[in-house]
Amino acid sequence: MPQLIVFDHITLDGYFSAPNGDISFLRQRFKDDEFHSFAVENINAAGALLFGRVTYEVMVSYWPTPNAVKEEPAIAERMNSLPKFVLSRTPNKSSWNNTRFLNGDIASEVRKIKQLPGRRIAILGSGSIVAQLAPLGLIDEYL
16 A cells, blocks of 8 residues: 655645745756655655646646756656646646546545555645645655
C-alpha cells in the first residue's frame, strides 16, 4: 500500500501563497541547488500525485508546457507522466496526461487510491485537502 505524503511550501505563519494568491516566490526555490535536488529526489520517489482542484489548475497551466520542459526537464517529465488524481466537487475533463477526477467523499476517495499498488502518492500544494485529510490520519508523512 502506498504512503500518502505531503510536499508543501508554507510560510512560518501558515500561508501557501501571497495575499493575492501569487506563488512566484516558489520558482526562486528551484534556483537553490540543494532544494532542487531535494525536489527532484521526491518527485522521482512518487508513484502518483494528488491535487485539489485549485492546485491542479495551477499545475496544469505550467507543467505540460514547453516552457516547463525547458526550465525544469527532470521535474516536468515526472509531473507529466505520473498518474494524477484530482479531488473536485465538480466533474471535469483534462487534456493533461494520466489525470483522473474524483468527486466522491474525500476520505473514501483517498482510502481507495491508497489501496492501489504502487509507490508514494504525493500531495503538492492543496492546503485545503491537507487540512481535511490530516485530522483523519490519512497522511503518512510530511516533507
